[in-house]
Each structure stands twice: as C-alpha cells, then as structure tokens.
Amino acid sequence: MSAITTFDSTVESLLDLLESIQERRTQLPDFQRGWVWDDERIRNLLISVSLSYPIGAVMMLQTGNPDVRFASRPVEGMDESQRVEPERLILDGQQRLTALFQSLKLKAPVVTRDKRGKEIKRFYYIDIDKILDPSVDREETIVSVPEDRIIRGPGGKIALDCSDLDKECEAGMLPVNLLLDPAGLLAWQTRYFSDPTKIAERSLKWQKLMTDVFPRFQQYQVPVIMLRKPTPKEAVCQVFENVNTGGVSLTVFELLTATFAAEDFKLRDDWTDREAKLKKSGEIYNKVLSDISSTDFLQAVALLATYNRRKAGGGEWRSAASGATSCS
Numbered sequence: 001m002s003a004i005t006t007f008d009s010t011v012e013s014l015l016d017l018l019e020s021i022q023e024r025r026t027q028l029p030d031f032q033r034g035w036v037w038d039d040e041r042i043r044n045l046l047i048s049v050s051l052s053y054p055i056g057a058v059m060m061l062q063t064g065n066p067d068v069r070f071a072s073r074p075v076e077g078m079d080e081s082q083r084v085e086p087e088r089l090i091l092d093g094q095q096r097l098t099a100l101f102q103s104l105k106l107k108a109p110v111v112t113r114d115k116r117g118k119e120i121k122r123f124y125y126i127d128i129d130k131i132l133d134p135s136v137d138r139e140e141t142i143v144s145v146p147e148d149r150i151i152r153g154p155g156g157k158i159a160l161d162c163s164d165l166d167k168e169c170e171a172g173m174l175p176v177n178l179l180l181d182p183a184g185l186l187a188w189q190t191r192y193f194s195d196p197t198k199i200a201e202r203s204l205k206w207q208k209l210m211t212d213v214f215p216r217f218q219q220y221q222v223p224v225i226m227l228r229k230p231t232p233k234e235a236v237c238q239v240f241e242n243v244n245t246g247g248v249s250l251t252v253f254e255l256l257t258a259t260f261a262a263e264d265f266k267l268r269d270d271w272t273d274r275e276a277k278l279k280k281s282g283e284i285y286n287k288v289l290s291d292i293s294s295t296d297f298l299q300a301v302a303l304l305a306t307y308n309r310r311k312a313g314g315g316e317w318r319s320a321a322s323g324a325t326s327c328s
Contacts, residue, residue, distance in 0.1 A: 006231045009057075014049070014220040015180050017058075018105050020087075021075045021097065026060070027086035028094060030071035030266065031257040035098045038113040039122055039144050042099045046124060046142045046176060049100070050131070052216045057223035058093030059243060061236055068233040071266065077102045088226070091236070092243040104180050104217070109147045121147040125162060126179075128172040132208050143173065165191050174209075179217045271297070 020026040048055050061068075063086055072086050075098050090097060102110040109121035122144045131141040143160070145151055151160040162168045168175065169192045178184040189206065193199050227236060257267040271294045278292065292300075 006228055006235060008226045008228065010224050010226070011221040012224045014100065014104075014222055015218060017097065017222055017224075018101050018180065021101050022078070022105055024074055024078065024082070024084035025087045027072040027074050027084075027089060029061075029089045029091070030073050031268070032090070032094055035076045035095065036113075037095045037099050038115065038117075039120060040115065041095075042103060042110065042112060042122075043124065043142050043144050045096060045099050046103060047138050049220055050126075050142065050213065050216055051138060052220065055096055055222070056093070057225055058097060059091045059225040059227065059239070060088040061091055061227040061231065062088055062229040065229045065231070068231070068236060075101055077106050077108070091227070091240050103176055105177065107177055123147070123149055123162075124176045125168075125173040126176060126213070128174055128205055128209065131213055132205060142176070169194075172205075176217075179214060 017026070045055060061070075063070075063072075070089060072089060074080055074082075075090075075094075077098070099110075102108075103124050109123050111119065111121055114120050123146075125143045125145060127141050127143055130136040131138075143151075145160065145162055149162040150158055153159040160171060160173070162171060162173050162175075165188065168188070174188065178188055192202055192206070195202075227239065274297070275294070
C-alpha cells in the first residue's frame with residue numbers, strides 16, 4: 001500500500017522565486033502578519049546568501065481548491081491595487097522572502113527598522129574590495145546605507161557617499177539590487193570601467209566577482225515545500241500554526257485570523273471596526289475597554305461563550321478558549 005502525502009519537496013532558484021513574487025504568481029494569504037524584520041536581520045540574510053549558506057526552507061500552498069479559499073495580497077513592496085489570482089500562497093518564509101525581494105529586486109529603499117524599532121529606509125551594497133579579500137570578515141562586506149545613500153560619521157562628516165553612480169563606482173560599492181538585473185549590472189559595469197587609469201585593476205576585480213560572488217546570488221537554490229491543492233483547510237491551518245510557533249511568534253489573534261480566513265471571514269478587519277467603536281469617545285464603556293487588545297477581546301468572548309453554554313446546560317461545553325488556536 002503506497003503512502004499518502006499531501007505535499008511535495010523540491011528546490012527552486014532564488015531568482016525564480018523572486019520573479020514569481022514580482023509577477024504576483026506567488027502571494028501571501030491575507031491573514032499573514034505584516035513584515036517585521038529589522039535592518040540587521042536583512043543584512044545577515046544577504047551575507048548568508050553571499051556565502052551560499054542555507055537560509056531554510058519555505059512552505060507554500062497551491063491555490064485552486066474551491067473548499068480552501070484564502071483572500072490574498074502581494075508581498076510588501078508590490079502595488080496592492082493590481083489584483084491577480086495567485087498560483088500559490090506563502091505559509092512559511094514570508095520574512096525571508098520579503099527581505100530578499102525588497103533588497104534584491106526593487107530599486108526603492110527597503111523600509112525596515114533599526115535596533116530600537118524605529119522605522120528607517122535602507123539600500124544595501126557589496127563592498128567589492130572587502131568581499132574579494134578572504135581575510136576580511138564577511139560581516140563587513142554587505143553595507144547598509146540610508147535612503148540618501150550617504151553614511152555620516154561624527155560631526156556629520158561624510159564617511160561613505162553612494163549618492164550617484166559615479167560615486168558608487170569610485171567607492172567600489174555595488175548595489176545588491178543589480179545582482180539579479182542583467183541590464184542594470186551591465187550599465188554599472190560599463191561605468192565602473194570608464195576610468196582608463198583603473199580599467200586593468202577593476203577588470204581583475206570584476207572577473208573575481210563573476211567567478212566567486214555573482215553566481216552565489218544568481219544560482220542560489222531555496223528548498224520549497226508545497227502543500228498540494230487538495231489539502232483540506234483544517235490541515236492548512238494546523239500546519240500554519242505549527243510552523244509559526246518559532247521565530248517571531250504569532251499571537252492567538254493572528255492564528256485565529258488564519259482559521260477564520262478559510263471560512264472567508266476577515267477577522268482582522270472585523271476587529272479594526274470593533275476597536276474603533278470601543279475607543280469612540282462618549283461611550284459609557286470607553287474608559288474600561290479603550291485599551292483592550294485583540295487577543296484579550298477574543299479571550300473575553302471565549303470565556304463568555306463558555307459561561308453561557310454551561311449556564312444553558314446540556315451538550316458539550318468545553319472552554320472555547322481551550323481550542324482558540326485550533327482549526328477544529
């Protein structure tokens with residue numbers, strides 16, 4: 001008797017993955033939380049790819065099952081106004097794929113956070129001299145620069161200026177968002193070779209980049225676990241809960257949002273409306289409930305529902321809170 005499986009495991013090139021996101025063939029289920037990675041984690045992820053180190057598998061769900069219809073949205077950085085029916089949804093790996101998509105495929109700065117949680121905008125560069133020097137710690141080879149592409153030191157003194165193409169070439173700082181863009185990379189290379197006094201030296205460096213660095217990004221392979229189309233919604237929700245218990249943990253509210261999404265109910269939108277009503281000035285309960293969190297509200301509803309079941313008597317009355325994160 002053959003084993004029954006609900007998923008396939010394969011590998012896919014990073015380039016193909018990011019292009020499928022750009023073409024909206026790969027999207028997020030709408031219940032997924034927003035992108036939350038900070039600048040340091042993005043930089044470390046790029047360093048891992050530059051070393052051909054594994055960054056972990058991603059898990060996706062094939063769409064098209066009429067019994068499992070999740071609302072979807074594009075990965076952050078894409079225009080959400082253009083609606084396209086996706087071929088698959090990202091269940092696990094959103095943070096990694098979004099970080100790589102924004103830093104490697106988009107020409108706009110990546111909107112991220114610093115160590116204190118403050119929103120910042122960053123571009124990422126390869127320091128050519130350092131990445132070609134085996135004695136240099138790889139941590140120093142990927143550089144994060146502000147939106148204006150200028151790093152300033154004490155007293156506002158300019159430590160690094162990448163504000164235009166000529167200054168990038170002069171500093172030997174190659175934008176990582178050109179690594180998967182052949183036309184853009186060629187244009188940058190042409191300018192990099194334009195100084196006749198440095199063409200011999202830079203040609204040697206470029207040959208090393210083409211041999212030792214570019215292929216690591218352009219040929220990078222990502223393990224992909226694909227939940228097949230027939231997978232029932234209960235299984236999808238359970239898998240989503242299981243794979244999101246590590247890393248940046250999801251709250252009970254976020255897990256329940258995934259569960260109700262399978263029933264075409266947008267819990268997050270419903271909570272937004274209710275929260276606005278709870279905070280509405282002039283209401284009698286405003287002072288008591290104005291600061292209640294989404295999870296606290298759900299727990300209160302679960303306890304009230306349990307109490308009413310017990311009071312009514314008869315039938316199964318197990319605590320609604322005890323099954324709050326399950327899909328049963």
